[in-house]
Amino acid sequence: MSLPDPPPFVTRDRRSNSCAGAGGAAPVHVSLAAATGGGPANAVPPAGAAPNMIAGGVPNMPVGCAIRREPRPVPNQFGPAYVAERAWLNAAALRPGAMVAVSSADGGVGRSTLVAALGGLLALASPEPVIAVDMVPAPWNGLGVRVGWQNSATVWDAVRELGSITSRAEVEQWTQRGRTGLLGLVGETEGHQRRPPRPEEAAAVADRVRALFGLTLCDLPPAVTTAVWWSLAVATVPVLVARASTDSLRHTLRLLTCLAAAGYARTVRDCVVVMMSVAPSVPRQVRAVAQQVGDTAGAMVTVPYDPRLAVPEPIDARLLRRRTRNALVLVADAVLHRCAAERPLSVSSTEGRA
Numbered sequence: 001m002s003l004p005d006p007p008p009f010v011t012r013d014r015r016s017n018s019c020a021g022a023g024g025a026a027p028v029h030v031s032l033a034a035a036t037g038g039g040p041a042n043a044v045p046p047a048g049a050a051p052n053m054i055a056g057g058v059p060n061m062p063v064g065c066a067i068r069r070e071p072r073p074v075p076n077q078f079g080p081a082y083v084a085e086r087a088w089l090n091a092a093a094l095r096p097g098a099m100v101a102v103s104s105a106d107g108g109v110g111r112s113t114l115v116a117a118l119g120g121l122l123a124l125a126s127p128e129p130v131i132a133v134d135m136v137p138a139p140w141n142g143l144g145v146r147v148g149w150q151n152s153a154t155v156w157d158a159v160r161e162l163g164s165i166t167s168r169a170e171v172e173q174w175t176q177r178g179r180t181g182l183l184g185l186v187g188e189t190e191g192h193q194r195r196p197p198r199p200e201e202a203a204a205v206a207d208r209v210r211a212l213f214g215l216t217l218c219d220l221p222p223a224v225t226t227a228v229w230w231s232l233a234v235a236t237v238p239v240l241v242a243r244a245s246t247d248s249l250r251h252t253l254r255l256l257t258c259l260a261a262a263g264y265a266r267t268v269r270d271c272v273v274v275m276m277s278v279a280p281s282v283p284r285q286v287r288a289v290a291q292q293v294g295d296t297a298g299a300m301v302t303v304p305y306d307p308r309l310a311v312p313e314p315i316d317a318r319l320l321r322r323r324t325r326n327a328l329v330l331v332a333d334a335v336l337h338r339c340a341a342e343r344p345l346s347v348s349s350t351e352g353r354a
Contacts, residue, residue: 069093069127077318077325078121084329090336091125094214098339099206101235103220103228105251109243110276112142113309115219116178118335119147121317121328123181125336128214129168131175134187135202135231136221139195143219144186147178148314156188158205159197168212179316185209199227215339223255232259233267237338242293244277244302249289256296272334273297277305299334303327 071092078084100118104111115132123130134143134155144154153174158165165171175183185205188196197205210216218235220228232238242252252273260268273293282290282302294300306324309315317328 072125072127075124075318077322078329079322079326080329083333087329087333087336088125090333090340091122091215092127094126094128094336094339096214097210098215098236099210100215100217100237100239100335100339101220101232102217102239102241103223103232104241105223105255106243106248107222109241109248110309111241112146112219113315114239114241114274114276114303114331115143115217116146116182116184116315117303117309117317117320117328118331119182119184119217120178120180120315121332122215122217122335123178123183124317125332126215129172129183130181130215130217131171131183131185131209131213132217132219133185133202133206133209134219135197135199135206136187136219137196137199137202138221139187139189139191141187141189143184144176145312146315147176147182147184147186149176149186151176154188154194155185155197155202155205156194158185158209159201162201162204162208165208165212171209171212179314180318203231229259229262229264229267232271233264237335238267238271239335240271240273240297242273242275244275244279244282244286244290246286246289249275249286249293253289253293253296256293268296269298270338271297272299272301272331272338274331275300275302276309277303280305298338301327301330301334303331 069092071088074081074084074088102111102115102118112134119130119132132143132147134141136142141154153176155174157174158171161170161174171185172183174185176186177183188194206216206218218231220231223229223232223240232240240252240255242248256268256271256273259265275290275293290300290302303309304321304323304327306321308320309324317325320328
């Protein structure tokens with residue numbers, strides 16, 4: 001997809017509306033019903049869009065039904081202490097069906113690495129199981145490498161058995177388990193009698209998983225189609241990953257500009273951008289472009305270079321460098337802060353088309 005050049009400068013609405021307890025205005029989450037009439041204007045997808053990635057939410061779930069659970073203790077590896085404590089408290093008060101959609105403007109920026117690292121930390125924070133779903137419609141299994149393998153099950157098994165999945169246990173039999181408890185429906189790499197799911201199949205699985213788990217992370221393909229744009233729009237929290245390079249950040253800025261121009265301004269304001277460093281120091285020109293991205297998106301966090309993230313092996317967030325752990329806590333805090341906001345849940349894709 002050819003993205004237009006960004007304007008010389010980009011501004012954003014700096015309203016503080018992400019936390020229910022902060023007294024700010026509650027952000028309105030989009031639903032597929034808005035595409036067929038009604039709903040806010042900025043919830044309407046581009047003309048002719050056929051949303052076929054993530055469905056619009058959890059059906060038959062009361063709005064605003066946060067369940068306060070006993071918070072888990074914060075491991076002493078994670079800081080800053082006050083930020084970690086706030087994140088862990090928000091994780092204990094998640095509303096059912098929260099979904100974090102992770103995409104990027106380009107491939108090869110560390111998207112699956114972030115999903116596994118962030119998901120592993122969220123699994124430590126949340127009293128309820130946290131699951132990640134590989135939704136890349138290609139024989140690429142970056143998420144599986146980062147979560148780890150205990151069996152041969154993949155997301156294809158969940159696609160094949162979708163009609164019989166009615167409980168968490170039926171989903172968990174097809175998952176891999178990370179070192180900190182993150183569950184992963186990892187990608188399929190085989191081509192004989194098995195295959196990666198098509199976008200609409202992956203969407204159906206994500207919708208079913210979202211209805212059964214308290215927090216779901218979706219590892220989406222790069223945001224070069226309207227289907228991925230819509231998936232970012234209907235998620236509780238959209239996340240974009242960029243590499244710490246001027247090209248990657250400029251592509252991310254163009255993507256944010258295009259999303260806003262296409263009617264997804266609220267998605268841009270809610271978006272958390274994560275910059276993955278590829279070297280111990282970040283050049284000045286990269287920091288300058290990162291500042292522009294941060295001024296446009298809802299939040300911007302830099303994950304410093306860590307050799308453990310550069311090696312293709314399962315990630316344990318507790319074993320990362322201190323600066324990396326602290327950065328992941330900031331990402332988790334930004335995500336959970338938005339998940340804790342008062343947001344009306346969207347309807348599923350089938351209900352929206354009815």
